Amino acid sequence: MDKLQMPANFLWGSASAAYQIEGAYQEDGKGLSNWDEFVKLPGKTYQNSTGEVAVDHYHRFKEDVALMAEMGLKTYRFSISWARLFPQGRGEVNQAGLAFYENLIAECLAYGIEPMVTLYHWDIPQALEEAYGGWESPQVIQDYLDYAHFLFQHFKDKVNYWITINEQNIFTTFGWMTALHPPGKLQQEKLFYQVNHHVFLAHAQAVIAFKEIMPNGKIGASFAYSPSYALDCDPKNAMSKLDFDDLKNFWWMDVYAYGRYPKSAYQHLAKKGVAPVVSEADSELLVKAASKIDFMGVNYYQTTVCEYNPLDGVASTGEMNTTGKKGTNQISGVPGIYKNPTNPYLKTTDWDWTIDPMGLRYACKEITSRYNLPIIISENGLGAFDELTADHHIHDDYRIDYLAQHIKELMIAVEEGSDIWAYCTWSFTDLLSWLNGYQKRYGFVYVDRSESGGSLDRYKKDSFYWYKEVIASNGQSI
Numbered sequence: 001m002d003k004l005q006m007p008a009n010f011l012w013g014s015a016s017a018a019y020q021i022e023g024a025y026q027e028d029g030k031g032l033s034n035w036d037e038f039v040k041l042p043g044k045t046y047q048n049s050t051g052e053v054a055v056d057h058y059h060r061f062k063e064d065v066a067l068m069a070e071m072g073l074k075t076y077r078f079s080i081s082w083a084r085l086f087p088q089g090r091g092e093v094n095q096a097g098l099a100f101y102e103n104l105i106a107e108c109l110a111y112g113i114e115p116m117v118t119l120y121h122w123d124i125p126q127a128l129e130e131a132y133g134g135w136e137s138p139q140v141i142q143d144y145l146d147y148a149h150f151l152f153q154h155f156k157d158k159v160n161y162w163i164t165i166n167e168q169n170i171f172t173t174f175g176w177m178t179a180l181h182p183p184g185k186l187q188q189e190k191l192f193y194q195v196n197h198h199v200f201l202a203h204a205q206a207v208i209a210f211k212e213i214m215p216n217g218k219i220g221a222s223f224a225y226s227p228s229y230a231l232d233c234d235p236k237n238a239m240s241k242l243d244f245d246d247l248k249n250f251w252w253m254d255v256y257a258y259g260r261y262p263k264s265a266y267q268h269l270a271k272k273g274v275a276p277v278v279s280e281a282d283s284e285l286l287v288k289a290a291s292k293i294d295f296m297g298v299n300y301y302q303t304t305v306c307e308y309n310p311l312d313g314v315a316s317t318g319e320m321n322t323t324g325k326k327g328t329n330q331i332s333g334v335p336g337i338y339k340n341p342t343n344p345y346l347k348t349t350d351w352d353w354t355i356d357p358m359g360l361r362y363a364c365k366e367i368t369s370r371y372n373l374p375i376i377i378s379e380n381g382l383g384a385f386d387e388l389t390a391d392h393h394i395h396d397d398y399r400i401d402y403l404a405q406h407i408k409e410l411m412i413a414v415e416e417g418s419d420i421w422a423y424c425t426w427s428f429t430d431l432l433s434w435l436n437g438y439q440k441r442y443g444f445v446y447v448d449r450s451e452s453g454g455s456l457d458r459y460k461k462d463s464f465y466w467y468k469e470v471i472a473s474n475g476q477s478i
């Protein structure tokens with residue numbers, strides 16, 4: 001067999017998010033976000049860690065971008081803090097906040113690094129939470145659209161790749177079902193679906209506005225896709241996989257790609273009285289936006305196993321391992337539909353996430369068959385404990401191995417017909433993990449900081465040099 005190839009213009013990249021990296025949470029006129037408030041509640045995050053300083057990217061972005069350039073990164077995916085730009089969520093733009101993003105984008109472009117901008121990576125201005133409950137109100141759609149519109153206009157000649165929403169499935173599930181993220185609501189199923197509907201409409205409005213401003217620009221949403229496997233060929237387990245996919249995967253991807261909800265899942269939720277209200281105008285809007293998206297953004301970390309869950313079975317949303325003590329995750333499930341046991345064929349990380357490189361190929365093939373859309377892998381990476389040696393090295397061969405295996409599968413997916421434009425690792429520098437603090441590290445660049453602080457100095461890990469080689473050889477070095 002010939003050696004596997006990536007397309008010549010393939011975008012090798014890395015990703016971050018504003019709250020997890022920037023810090024400077026009250027500087028230069030920035031408004032507060034829901035996360036700035038949420039982390040103040042005791043016990044919500046690992047050792048009460050916050051992004052108030054994060055890894056100080058706000059002040060060190062030049063150093064960070066220079067490291068990206070040294071590595072040869074082709075694209076850098078980052079998010080914009082809505083509250084840094086619009087402290088009140090709407091109204092007057094904060095010029096100093098805007099200047100930060102102008103400078104960051106200029107810095108990327110100066111080195112030939114393609115900026116890929118996420119409009120919303122979970123930090124909504126607190127002012128909008130207080131004004132009308134944030135995503136719970138349809139009012140947010142217009143404010144999000146105005147925010148997006150401003151950015152499209154302002155950066156239309158500089159930024160070609162845009163992501164409307166990061167992991168809608170995760171932030172709404174954690175926000176309104178498991179209470180792990182703001183606004184910290186538990187099992188509010190009806191509200192959860194209504195909130196999602198508002199997010200879909202906001203995304204759709206933005207996509208349509210974008211295409212009027214940048215007809216040749218590229219836009220899509222980033223979905224946290226966890227492909228599922230049936231436990232075995234017992235039809236009950238096969239059916240639980242099908243239902244799981246409709247409720248946990250296609251519920252989002254079908255709307256982005258087709259503008260409609262999966263039928264049987266909608267019917268099921270309608271019977272329960274929790275389905276979102278969808279007007280004819282909403283449907284038209286969603287279908288129109290779906291016809292205009294350019295790619296499916298995929299954040300891929302792990303796969304799921306589905307097994308039939310009897311009516312008196314597992315009802316838990318699952319305790320999450322946020323400490324890195326292996327084996328503390330709990331099985332989750334929905335009685336009468338599915339539960340998600342562990343996969344005996346796969347190893348797990350210290351945070352109990354399954355490691356499944358082939359699952360990445362599975363994800364790409366599923367999207368290619370079902371939606372026939374190009375794909376951007378907007379996140380993939382390994383959260384691990386890293387050790388800084390006395391002479392400032394980090395020998396993260398486990399991360400190299402993880403990434404190499406995933407990239408190999410991605411190359412097979414390309415070979416097998418998927419149109420993949422970019423691969424962004426999570427993350428470039430170490431940064432704050434929302435619930436797991438600073439000790440769960442993902443970067444190619446080590447940042448000297450822990451929950452209690454640190455020098456914030458940067459050190460290149462072994463994986464930094466390895467990925468540099470991968471990029472230079474367009475994947476052939478693996």
Ligand code: BGP
Nearest residue numbers: 017166167170383426433434435
């Ligand atoms: C994704 C988020 C990222 C990032 C990543 C790693 O869900 O989009 O922001 O945090 O997961 O997750 P964690 O930090 O929980 O390990």
